Amino acid sequence: MIVKDNKLSVSELLTRAVELKPDREALYDLQERITYKQLHERVEKLVGKLIELGVKKGDRVGVCLPNWNETPIIFFAVAKVGGIVVPFNPNYRQNEIDYIIGNSKPKLLFVCEKVKKNVRLEKLASSVERIISVRFEHERTMSFNSLLITNGNNTSITLPEIDIDNDIFCILYTSGTTGAPKGVMLPHRSIVQSGNTLAASLRCTTDDVFIVPAPLFHIFGIACNLMASVAAQSKLILQEKFQPEQTLQLIEEEKVTIHQGVPTMFVMELNLPDFDQYNLSTLRTGMVGAAPCPPDTIRAIREKMGLNLLISFGISETGTVTITDYDEEEINYLETVGKAIDGVKLKIVNEHREMLPVGEVGEIACKSLGTMKGYYKMEEQTKKVFDEDGWYYTGDLGSLDEKGYLRFVGRKKEMIIRGGYNIYPQEIEGVLAKHPKVLECAVVSYPNEVLGELVCAVIKLKKGESCTPDEIKEYVKTFIATYKVPSKVVFVEEFPVTASGKIQKGKLKEKMLKLVHTSEKD
Secondary structure: OOOOOOOOOHHHHHHHHHHHOOOOEEEEOOOOEEEHHHHHHHHHHHHHHHHHOOOOOOOEEEEEOOOOOHHHHHHHHHHHOOOEEEEOOOOOOHHHHHHHHHHHOOOEEEEOHHHHHHOOHHHHHOOOOEEEEOOOOOOOOEEHHHHOOOOOOOOOOOOOOOOOOOOEEEEEEOOOOOOOOOEEEEEHHHHHHHHHHHHHHOOOOOOOEEEEOOOOOOHHHHHHHHHHHHHOOOEEEEOOOOOHHHHHHHHHHHOOOEEOEOHHHHHHHHOOOOHHHOOOOOOOEEEEOOOOOOHHHHHHHHHHHOOEEEEEEEEOOOEEEEEOOOOOOHHHHHHOOOEEOOOOEEEEEOOOOOEOOOOOOEEEEEEOOOOOOEEOOOHHHHHHHEOOOOOEEEEEEEEEOOOOOEEEEEEHHHOEEEOOEEEOHHHHHHHHOOOOOEEEEEEEEEEEOOOEEEEEEEEEEOOOOOOOHHHHHHHHHOOOOHHHOOOEEEEOOOOOEOOOOOEOHHHHHHHHHHHHHHHHHO
16 A cells, blocks of 8 residues: 655655665556666656756646657656646647647657647747657657667756645646637646545555556546556556557456546447457456546446446546545445545535535535646636635536535536526436447537527447437436426437547537537528
C-alpha cells in the first residue's frame, strides 16, 4: 500500500519511485520497456539539454505526441527545470495548433511525424524558438534522440525550487465547445494529489500493472494513470491509440491488474464478439471517469471483467474531486460518484451561488489546493468561475446526500428546459442505456417555438439490431414522466468523440439541429 505525500512536486514523485523501486519496469509503449532507473536517467539527460536550450522556470514547452515513452520523459524533465508542459492532441489541424501556440507561446515544441501531415512545420518554426522531432527527422527540427546523447552529468546545474501550490506543472486546453479553448493552469499539487488519491483508493502496490488507452494530453491520462502509477511504483502500459481488441489482448499478455477508461471504452470492449475468449483473470480494479457511466454498464464491467470498479468525479480544472471507496455499498457506486477526497470541500448552490440543503439539485462548487490557478491569459473567464473565497463553480449539476455522497446530474449548459420544466439528459440516457438493443446514446436539445426546447435522443444500436423511434419512445415512457420522453429519436452509426473517448455533445447538437431544420423544411 502506498503512503500518500501530496507535498511532493511532479519530479519529486518520480525521484521517490526511483529510490524505492529502481529496477521495477516503469513503462512499456509496445516498442520498448524501461525501468524506473532508466526513466530517471533519460529524464536527467533531457534536463541538462533543456537548460542548455535556455528553458527557464515558467517557460512553456509544447508536447504534441501520442502515448509514447518519450512523453512521460519530457513531462518529468520539463517539470524538474520548472517549465510548464503544454500537451495537446497530435491529430489537431493547423488552426487548432495555431491557436494553442499563439496563446501559450511555448519556447520549445516536441512533435511527432503525424503533426507534419496536418500542419506546415515551416510555419510552426516561425512561432517557436525550437521544434524537436520525436521518432522522425526533418531539416527544420532538432532530433529528440540527439538531445539524449550526453553524459548526463547535471551536478553543476542549479535547479529552481518548486512551489507546489503556485507553480504550474501544465496547461491543458479545453475542447472549446462553448467558445475559444481555455488553457487550464494546474499546479504541481493538483496533479500529484490526484495521482496519490487514485493510487491509494485503488489500493495499488508495486505489483500492479496499469494499461493506459487514455491520451496523456488529457487530465485522465496524466493524473489518474501516469501519476497514479508512478505514485505506486507500478508498471504502465501505454497504448498509442485505443483499440478494444488490442486492449484486451494486452490485459491477457501483460497480466494487467488495473484498467481505467471512459464508459465508451468499456462498452466497446464488452461488446466485442469474441470478448469471452480473452483471459482477464488478472484484472483487479480500476476507475471509470471523464463521463457519466450508466448503472447497467457499471454492473457489466464489474461482473464480466472482474473489476472492482471505482466511480469518480473530476474535471480538468479541479483534478480528482470525489471517488467511491474500494469496499463500497452497491447503491453508492451505482447511483453516486463518491465522497470528496481529502483536502476537498464541496457544496451545492443555486443560481445566486447560495448553498442548497441536502438532496436538492444545483451547481457543484468545490474548493481545494488542487484546483486550477485559472485560465491562461483569460482573467475575465477566470473571475467568472471563482468567488472571492476561492470556491470554484464547475458548471456541473448534482446533489449531496446526508452522508456526503455526490450524485452527478449533468452539465448545467446541457440542461433542457421544456415548457418551464427542467430535464436532465443523464436521467434519460440512463433509461436508454438499459434498452437491450442500445449500445450507446446521448440526449441533446433542439429549439421549439412553443415549448422553448425539446428532447432529442441520439442512439447507436448494437451490431445486427434494428429499432424504430416509436419503440424507443414507448420504452422510455414506462420509466420516466411523459414530458421527459424524447420528441425525436435519431439513429447513428458513430458518435463524434473527443480524443479521450467522450461523446462531443456540442458537435452532436450542431448535427441534430441541421437535421431537424432540414426535416422541418421538408
